[in-house]
Amino acid sequence: MKALNIYNPVKIHFGAGLIGETGKIAKKYSDTALIVTGKNSMQKTGTLDKLVKILKDAGVAPIIFDGITPNPTTYEIDSAAGIARGKGIGLIIGLGGGSPLDSAKAVAVAAKGNIPVWDYLKTTAKEALPVITIVSTSGTGSEVNRYSVMTNTETGEKPGFGYECMYPKEAVIDPEIMLSMPANVTAATGFDVFVHIFEAFTGKAKNAFSSAYCMQAFYLLKDNLIKAYNEPDNIEPRGNMALASALAGLAIDISGVGIMHAMEHPVSGNYSNVAHGAGLAALALESMKYNLNACKKDFMLIAHHFGIKRAGKSDDEYAGSLIEKTKEMLSALNLNIRLKDLGVEKDKLRKIAKEAFDTMGFAIQNNPAEAGENEVLKLLENSY
């Protein structure tokens, strides 16, 4: 019987229009807040201005750091942490998709210490400023877990890390914010949810708690992802995908990710224009084929929950039908892409394979099927 430890202290608030409550929530922690966000979408949609007003109305003085890029770098995080330290900020608010949210947690750690954020890959962080997440996409799961992914400005390495002190205090999940998500972002981040479910549900570290989250997230995703993509103004599928993202985020907080994430991080680490979900889309089908024999029953169970009829299929055929179904889903989301389509250079694949082990080795360890550097290189080549 496998021992297990479960802990997630995030206060999750879900509801349309809930961003309005952020002022009251923030005030519990501090009179000053650093808003960590990106350069574009939260400005364009007016969400950033709205948040600033909400905070001011509640008596919280906001400072904006809007220098987070899609694959946030150690330089950006250390810069924001320097501002937080210098101004004596008491609260970090992450606003946006996975990148600002991940960054907010890393900034909260770095602001408390006196070493560059990269050093926390080797030094355990014991304390961090409180963090509130306000998520604008449905995919990352970062809104409810302790993980942060950052890219080393000098080397292109893109590891994930997460300590207990990095759990957000509160997560504000407001599906109205997601109504403005562009179609390609809905697709890529939504597919990230699928991969979180798949990897947490099939990984070696799976357990009853992560499986509970995975199955519920999957129920929501199968009925709502393509709908959210096709009906961007419909708040119902937006809300359900937001819940699926949070549930899958809780699942990976417990049971981690696998080989798809291990390979994708160095892809988008080296090619910063690649969206994480798009990178996953290019890698998913080959990775699923690779894993099929190691967790056939899990494949069959997901196929069953997907509503795929068994009807005379052998175990192998039925498990394999999940890969077919995933391919259909990718087509419906306009995500049937290969690494080549993302601008990845073929002669970089060996470097990417090596970095998958160097920076995401724990995810390869967790993968249902064993893989060495040559197998990973092969998967990258087959996905090219």
Added chain:
Amino acid sequence: MKALNIYNPVKIHFGAGLIGETGKIAKKYSDTALIVTGKNSMQKTGTLDKLVKILKDAGVAPIIFDGITPNPTTYEIDSAAGIARGKGIGLIIGLGGGSPLDSAKAVAVAAKGNIPVWDYLKTTAKEALPVITIVSTSGTGSEVNRYSVMTNTETGEKPGFGYECMYPKEAVIDPEIMLSMPANVTAATGFDVFVHIFEAFTGKAKNAFSSAYCMQAFYLLKDNLIKAYNEPDNIEPRGNMALASALAGLAIDISGVGIMHAMEHPVSGNYSNVAHGAGLAALALESMKYNLNACKKDFMLIAHHFGIKRAGKSDDEYAGSLIEKTKEMLSALNLNIRLKDLGVEKDKLRKIAKEAFDTMGFAIQNNPAEAGENEVLKLLENSY
């Protein structure tokens, strides 16, 4: 779209032999601990002695309060709280089934304040001593949630209450402790898990998070409850039922209970020899019949997960087959009983119906089918 708030900060540790870690865990919080436990089983099985040694070895000085009865009274709780206050105790450890665990949380609140514990039904508790739970049965869910149920020594009223400060800090779930559970306790507490799942999954306050826990708990319960009853020394079903109990405990922490719990509390409040799970067993079938039309789809979904074949059944028949299946489960557990068999007096039923509203009104509000005092009386009569 329904707004929702999710929060549960309990650190859950699950594993065979894990009680050995309790010293290390306790030491994080205090050098002194009050062990709140019952009068019999933890002594007989040697678990209490073991815990005392583990704590001492870790440098935590334990004081034992072993005056908790099966339906703990305000007198017992106030007595224990007085000891904790008087001795300047820094940590409460609940050891045993639902009664000591519920009591530990109530003691932790009362020890911090200066008013009788009963007054916290009307006064919000803001702080409590830290609590560690070590559960010996698989049913209550109390090990992972904030709820406490207590019986008023003078009136026999048996309400539930729970504040944010009452969450246990850590829960130690060690299935080896459960190996010594007597068969009737395995049956009654295990059926309590079933009712937690049923009521959280069908109640008005259900949501994606509680449903995730319910479904996973149900998967574990359907394959393991009767097995744990028939094979008491087999640790595998014991462990799975312990996980089911925790998952269902998280579900009711989010979405509450329904009419079965509302009626059962005054039953065992007035008849303190009645085990909570046995009271639920007497009330379950009539309550399910009463709720069937209000949540037929949920019934059908649970029937499906139970593995009941649809095969030509109408919706009504298929939903109804869950009640038949529940009856079979009760028979297999030797729990096909009526209120009469539990020693309840028929002329007390009106008092019980009234108290269900007075002390558990929130649970009746949450029930899928509306019910007034007359309907509840009718249910009690039909269950007699």
